[in-house]
Amino acid sequence: MEELRLILTKIDADYADIRYEKMKETMIVFNGKELSRIGSDTTDGYVLRVLKDGGLASVAFTRITDAEQAVKRACENACLISRNIKHPVEFAKTEVVDDTFTPELDEDPRNISIDEKLEQTRNYNSIPLQHKEIIMTNVRYQEVIREKYFLSTEGSKVKEDLITTMIGGMITSKDGSLLQNVRASVGGSTGFAKLRNREEVFEQKAELAVDLLRAKPVAAGVYNVILNPSMAGLFTHEAFGHFSEADLIEDSPTMREKMRIGATLGNDVLSIIDDPTVAGQLGFYKYDDEGVKARKTPLLQNGILVGRLHSRRTAASFRELLSGHCIAEDYRFAPIIRMGNIFIQPGTKTLDELLAELGDGLYILDSKGGQTSGENFTFGAQYAYSVKNGNQGELIRDINISGNLYKTLKDITAVGDDLVLCEIGGCGKGQINIRSSHGGPHILVRNVVIGGA
Amino acid sequence: MEKLLDIARKVSDKVEIYSIEQTVDSISFENAKLKDINSKLQSGTSIRIIKDEKLGFAFTKNIIDEEELVSNALVSLKGGVDAKFNLPFTNDLPRLYTYDPSIENLTTTTIIDECNRIAGIFAAKTDGQVNIHAGRMIEKISLMNSNGLDLSVKSSYYYCSPAIMYPGSYASISRVMTTKKFSQTPGEHLDFILGTYNKSLQEAIPGSGRMKVLFLPETMYVLLWRLQSAASGKSIYENQSPIADKLGEKLFSGNLTIYNDPLNDQFPGARTFDDEGTPGRYFPVVEDGVLKNFYYDLHYAGKLNVQPTGHGFRSAMWGGEAISTKPIPSLAHLYIKPGDKSFSDLIRSIDKGVIVANALGAHSGNIPNGDFSIGLSPGLYVENGEIVGYVKDAMVAGNIYETMKNLIAIEDTLYPAMMGTYPALLFDDVSVTTKA
Numbered sequence: 001m002e003e004l005r006l007i008l009t010k011i012d013a014d015y016a017d018i019r020y021e022k023m024k025e026t027m028i029v030f031n032g033k034e035l036s037r038i039g040s041d042t043t044d045g046y047v048l049r050v051l052k053d054g055g056l057a058s059v060a061f062t063r064i065t066d067a068e069q070a071v072k073r074a075c076e077n078a079c080l081i082s083r084n085i086k087h088p089v090e091f092a093k094t095e096v097v098d099d100t101f102t103p104e105l106d107e108d109p110r111n112i113s114i115d116e117k118l119e120q121t122r123n124y125n126s127i128p129l130q131h132k133e134i135i136m137t138n139v140r141y142q143e144v145i146r147e148k149y150f151l152s153t154e155g156s157k158v159k160e161d162l163i164t165t166m167i168g169g170m171i172t173s174k175d176g177s178l179l180q181n182v183r184a185s186v187g188g189s190t191g192f193a194k195l196r197n198r199e200e201v202f203e204q205k206a207e208l209a210v211d212l213l214r215a216k217p218v219a220a221g222v223y224n225v226i227l228n229p230s231m232a233g234l235f236t237h238e239a240f241g242h243f244s245e246a247d248l249i250e251d252s253p254t255m256r257e258k259m260r261i262g263a264t265l266g267n268d269v270l271s272i273i274d275d276p277t278v279a280g281q282l283g284f285y286k287y288d289d290e291g292v293k294a295r296k297t298p299l300l301q302n303g304i305l306v307g308r309l310h311s312r313r314t315a316a317s318f319r320e321l322l323s324g325h326c327i328a329e330d331y332r333f334a335p336i337i338r339m340g341n342i343f344i345q346p347g348t349k350t351l352d353e354l355l356a357e358l359g360d361g362l363y364i365l366d367s368k369g370g371q372t373s374g375e376n377f378t379f380g381a382q383y384a385y386s387v388k389n390g391n392q393g394e395l396i397r398d399i400n401i402s403g404n405l406y407k408t409l410k411d412i413t414a415v416g417d418d419l420v421l422c423e424i425g426g427c428g429k430g431q432i433n434i435r436s437s438h439g440g441p442h443i444l445v446r447n448v449v450i451g452g453a
Numbered sequence: 454m455e456k457l458l459d460i461a462r463k464v465s466d467k468v469e470i471y472s473i474e475q476t477v478d479s480i481s482f483e484n485a486k487l488k489d490i491n492s493k494l495q496s497g498t499s500i501r502i503i504k505d506e507k508l509g510f511a512f513t514k515n516i517i518d519e520e521e522l523v524s525n526a527l528v529s530l531k532g533g534v535d536a537k538f539n540l541p542f543t544n545d546l547p548r549l550y551t552y553d554p555s556i557e558n559l560t561t562t563t564i565i566d567e568c569n570r571i572a573g574i575f576a577a578k579t580d581g582q583v584n585i586h587a588g589r590m591i592e593k594i595s596l597m598n599s600n601g602l603d604l605s606v607k608s609s610y611y612y613c614s615p616a617i618m619y620p621g622s623y624a625s626i627s628r629v630m631t632t633k634k635f636s637q638t639p640g641e642h643l644d645f646i647l648g649t650y651n652k653s654l655q656e657a658i659p660g661s662g663r664m665k666v667l668f669l670p671e672t673m674y675v676l677l678w679r680l681q682s683a684a685s686g687k688s689i690y691e692n693q694s695p696i697a698d699k700l701g702e703k704l705f706s707g708n709l710t711i712y713n714d715p716l717n718d719q720f721p722g723a724r725t726f727d728d729e730g731t732p733g734r735y736f737p738v739v740e741d742g743v744l745k746n747f748y749y750d751l752h753y754a755g756k757l758n759v760q761p762t763g764h765g766f767r768s769a770m771w772g773g774e775a776i777s778t779k780p781i782p783s784l785a786h787l788y789i790k791p792g793d794k795s796f797s798d799l800i801r802s803i804d805k806g807v808i809v810a811n812a813l814g815a816h817s818g819n820i821p822n823g824d825f826s827i828g829l830s831p832g833l834y835v836e837n838g839e840i841v842g843y844v845k846d847a848m849v850a851g852n853i854y855e856t857m858k859n860l861i862a863i864e865d866t867l868y869p870a871m872m873g874t875y876p877a878l879l880f881d882d883v884s885v886t887t888k889a
Contacts, residue, residue: 025777028532031687031691032691034534034535035532035533035534035535036534036779037510037534037779038529038532038534039509039510039511039525039526039528039529039532040525040528040529041511041512041513041525041777042513043497043512043513043514043774043776043777044514044515045495045514056489057489057490057491057492058489058490058491058492059491059492059493059494060491060492060493060494060495061493061494061495062494062495062496062497062514062515063494063496063515066494069494070492070494073492074492076561077478077490077492077561080487080490080561080562080565081487081489081490084486084487084565084569085486085487085488086486114528114532118532135691135692135693136691136692136693172693172821174692174693177695178695178822179693179695179819179821179822180819180822181819181821220661220848220850220884220886221661221886222886222888248623250483251483251484251486251488252483252484252582252618252623253484253582254582254620254621254622255621255622255623257621258621331514332493332495332774334491368817369814369816369817370814370817371813371814371815371816371817371828372623372813373622373623373624373625373811373813373828373830374618374621374622374623374624374830375621375622375623375624375845376622376624376813376828376829376830376831376845376846377813377828378813378814378817378827378828378830378848379814379817380814380817380818380826398818398819398824398826400814400817400818400826400827400828400848400850402813402814402828402829402846402847402848403846404845404846406621407846432773447888449846449847449848449886449887449888450848450886451826451827451828451848451849451850451884451886452826452848452850452884452886
């Protein structure tokens with residue numbers, strides 16, 4: 001911290017902060033029966049941000065000997081921005097904090113030998129390989145331990161550790177020239193214990209990969225669907241969450257108009273919240289990478305937009321409350337606004353009631369990655385069941401969904417009474433966030449476009 | 454690096470050291486105004502050691518202690534990862550023009566002035582929101598191994614990517630220019646963006662069905678991602694390729710030639726050797742529709758007992774660091790051979806069809822199987838040879854082994870885009886699904 005303080009003292013600016021991070025990453029990777037990677041490596045680096053005369057610039061650097069050059073470049077660029085910008089950047093006021101936060105863990109992975117991690121990974125990897133139709137697995141153990149040190153010229157001083165572990169990956173089945181794949185993963189932010197005794201996850205997904213070889217491809221068309229919590233979570237993340245991130249809409253007058261507080265965006269059964277403060281879930285953290293305390297942030301209340309995710313910059317620009325959602329992937333990046341833990345609040349319907357309400361359509365399960373471009377979004381599912389007269393029928397594959405932010409939220413007509421949050425994340429908004437957490441109850445969505453195969 | 458090599462050589466049979474240094478300045482304009490300047494001064498080193506045909510792997514950003522890096526690699530070695538390959542000795546490589554020293558003197562102010570110039574041209578001709586990403590990068594990669602290999606390459610990059618956004622959306626029309634030194638974005642790029650955007654402002658609903666679909670250079674990656682997966686030595690070894698037994702067979706339209714060419718230094722990033730030191734060369738993957746080659750790095754070539762083809766790159770799909778990534782087979786310099794049609798010829802030849810201007814969800818389909826099912830963001834609707842509007846809430850889907858047989862025409866110009874340098878390609882009989 002003293003080294004960081006010395007760098008900050010050399011800066012002539014209205015505000016500056018510096019973050020040093022040491023990251024230890026342990027990776028064990030199996031491709032089929034073969035171990036293809038094992039090791040533990042430590043990397044580190046610095047990110048400096050300077051706010052000067054309304055211009056904000058950042059420099060990420062590796063070597064401490066480059067600190068002087070980084071300071072010079074950040075100050076020059078901040079001045080350049082200041083001369084070229086219409087509205088000077090301001091930072092919303094935040095409490096000065098001096099805190100060290102170490103999350104509680106159920107079995108600290110740092111105290112587990114690499115041999116034990118290897119055995120646990122080998123064990124889960126071997127489960128799918130017992131099926132003759134499973135031709136390949138890509139199963140990995142990943143442990144990321146980030147020690148973050150943050151210091152600002154306002155006097156904030158935060159040390160926080162983020163510890164993430166997971167075992168999981170892809171399972172591929174084959175019949176003739178037809179290939180099918182599913183994902184199986186366990187993990188989270190609570191330590192190694194979460195990775196033990198989870199054989200059933202890998203067994204179920206292995207059976208699914210085999211069954212998909214005989215499943216029916218979906219016919220392209222428009223469907224009414226039920227999404228399970230994994231899909232509802234990804235849906236919330238892609239269809240709505242990104243446009244709660246104030247930096248994405250800050251400089252888009254047309255999106256800012258559509259996303260104004262008080263706008264009716266969804267059906268009245270729909271309420272969405274982002275809450276990184278729930279201990280134990282994947283997206284948990286205490287402070288963001290601007291030293292702002294994370295807050296539970298209601299976003300949509302009965303279909304009406306009530307809040308947004310902010311950095312200090314956007315909170316000032318929108319004149320809204322700070323939320324503590326400005327997060328960097330690691331020491332290579334300046335922070336940007338990220339979802340922490342976003343989910344639809346549970347309603348009152350059981351799954352059977354939702355199926356009855358659906359009548360005919362599809363019951364779609366388990367997410368497979370998505371993407372958004374503002375109003376339109378697309379995401380994939382690992383599998384689905386046809387539903388006729390409220391009864392679950394045959395297995396269906398090749399599900400990819402597309403929708404529209406301003407229409408689809410109004411098409412969510414019923415919300416289930418359950419709530420499941422994801423165990424592993426991974427959102428790529430220019431930077432990866434492995435702790436991007438989402439979830440929800442089962443939901444009923446009408447008029448969904450499915451691309452078919 | 455030499456010191457690290459000496460220390461590692463004493464405890465292993467073979468050693469490879471890869472190091473990278475990067476200086477990056479990225480400038481972004483939003484709504485025609487400068488928003489952010491982010492810079493990076495990054496470096497790192499990665500080591501692979503081989504002992505008794507087993508691999509040890511370790512990396513670090515800052516070499517504070519060479520012994521520690523080697524000892525991390527030795528710990529990794531104990532895991533028993535197979536390494537049945539030799540490290541190459543490569544020298545006397547051709548000289549390529551990869552670095553233009555003027556990049557050192559390119560000021561951020563010059564780049565900002567260029568963005569302002571483009572924003573000014575757009576402002577006079579459209580009400581659409583203008584966003585621009587531009588920047589420069591200097592990269593030096595060095596590679597040494599215990600076989601005496603000692604290679605390095607320094608590259609310069611300048612890029613400028615203007616976009617005009619559709620209202621209420623981040624869907625946009627954009628085109629990127631990448632060069633080795635600063636140059637103004639040519640008028641043709643700006644005219645393409647403006648013309649395409651201005652013609653497509655009305656929302657159009659083509660209705661569902663099978664029709665002509667034009668993939669722009671910017672979206673060809675959707676299809677070629679599937680082919681790259683299938684032709685990779687990794688997929689062949691893992692029995693995950695649907696075309697493993699199809700070498701020499703005609704898979705696609707006879708007009709389609711897809712090749713990798715690391716030696717083409719017209720665009721930035723050319724290379725005479727891959728990230729393992731194997732020399733690169735012109736390498737056809739598909740020639741006149743016929744599958745010609747699978748591509749390999751050292752590891753998978755060793756596994757399958759074939760010659761490495763110079764395609765071992767430390768490419769991380771989701772932006773991971775090169776030093777933390779082991780080389781994998783990668784078509785890092787992919788091209789599609791241009792055809793004979795101008796962009797406007799292509800549009801004129803469409804009676805009813807959709808242009809995939811930007812795609813969503815290319816990563817979420819069944820990639821190994823060749824399936825794609827993407828959202829349009831935007832799609833443009835073409836009727837009677839004219840762009841008549843933009844399409845939302847629509848998907849285009851198919852399987853590349855069917856779609857790429859139905860090729861109608863290829864644009865006559867190459868554009869740098871995601872995962873390669875491509876022209877636009879027009880296909881017939883592709884499934885389009887829309888809401889109405």
